Amino acid sequence: MLWKAGKERPKEDPAVRAEQGLVVSGIEVGYHRGPAILRDLSLTVGAGEIFAVVGRNGAGKTTLLRALSGLLPCRRGSVRLQGRDFTGLSAERVARSGIAHVPAGRRVIPGMTALDNLKLGGYQHSRTALASALDDVLAMLPALATWGARRAGTLSGGEQQLLAIGRALMSRPVALLLDEPLTGLSPAYQQDVLEEMSKIAKGGTAILLVEQNVRKSLRTADRGMVLDEGRGVLTGAAAELLAADRLRDGYLGVGDARQA
Numbered sequence: 001m002l003w004k005a006g007k008e009r010p011k012e013d014p015a016v017r018a019e020q021g022l023v024v025s026g027i028e029v030g031y032h033r034g035p036a037i038l039r040d041l042s043l044t045v046g047a048g049e050i051f052a053v054v055g056r057n058g059a060g061k062t063t064l065l066r067a068l069s070g071l072l073p074c075r076r077g078s079v080r081l082q083g084r085d086f087t088g089l090s091a092e093r094v095a096r097s098g099i100a101h102v103p104a105g106r107r108v109i110p111g112m113t114a115l116d117n118l119k120l121g122g123y124q125h126s127r128t129a130l131a132s133a134l135d136d137v138l139a140m141l142p143a144l145a146t147w148g149a150r151r152a153g154t155l156s157g158g159e160q161q162l163l164a165i166g167r168a169l170m171s172r173p174v175a176l177l178l179d180e181p182l183t184g185l186s187p188a189y190q191q192d193v194l195e196e197m198s199k200i201a202k203g204g205t206a207i208l209l210v211e212q213n214v215r216k217s218l219r220t221a222d223r224g225m226v227l228d229e230g231r232g233v234l235t236g237a238a239a240e241l242l243a244a245d246r247l248r249d250g251y252l253g254v255g256d257a258r259q260a
């Protein structure tokens with residue numbers, strides 16, 4: 001986690017930010033021996049940047065996050081984090097080495113307290129490092145401290161989403177992968193999650209967000225990509241994507257129209 005007070009801030013130069021973040025080059029990914037789901041996909045998420053991947057159901061968004069977190073192998077191409085080659089690393093090595101994945105559906109452990117759920121995210125730390133990571137996460141997401149003693153299963157959907165993000169931050173990731181963090185949340189909680197995401201990115205973490213909620217995610221992101229049948233068909237500044245006719249005509253769904 002790069003956001004602790006006093007730590008070096010990311011440089012503003014996009015090339016330097018890219019070097020300090022996540023670089024995905026020409027990956028091809030599929031399940032077992034099946035056809036390729038992602039084809040020749042490239043993207044860069046710089047340190048301190050939010051990059052949103054949007055697309056319809058089945059476009060390959062979840063598959064992308066599974067590949068980046070080591071759950072699925074890349075058949076071609078490479079994944080680099082801060083210049084280090086992550087291609088082919090196991091999910092455990094990936095998680096230990098700086099990429100944290102918050103899967104869809106939050107998956108907090110309902111019978112454990114929020115605090116114990118958080119501590120699980122720092123399982124690889126020494127006792128001192130765990131305490132320090134916990135301090136940092138609670139400083140970043142102070143709401144977590146107020147429900148720390150509650151069982152996670154009694155928290156609202158939005159609170160559980162923040163808890164899942166906090167748990168991922170406990171590993172002090174360089175890059176945070178978020179799968180549909182807005183799904184199932186009320187508009188107010190969606191706003192909370194988006195605001196917390198911006199705070200986390202400002203501290204230097206590279207955030208890759210995949211969302212069906214095109215308009216809200218692009219309004220918060222710096223840059224983004226439209227994924228269609230496993231290919232990146234449109235990439236650019238989030239504001240430019242939002243204004244693109246092709247996005248408006250083809251990808252903004254009914255839910256987006258309601259938020260317009």
Ligand SMILES: Nc1ncnc2c1ncn2[C@@H]1O[C@H](COP(=O)(O)OP(=O)(O)OP(=O)(O)O)[C@@H](O)[C@H]1O
Pocket residue numbers: 031034037055056057058059060061062063064212
């Ligand atoms: N375990 C699996 N085995 C084989 N094919 C799969 C598996 N999981 C997903 N797929 C296929 O991969 C393609 C992309 O699915 P993926 O879940 O990545 O899309 P998505 O963009 O995340 O969609 P959604 O928003 O509906 O989750 C789909 O054709 C899907 O059927």
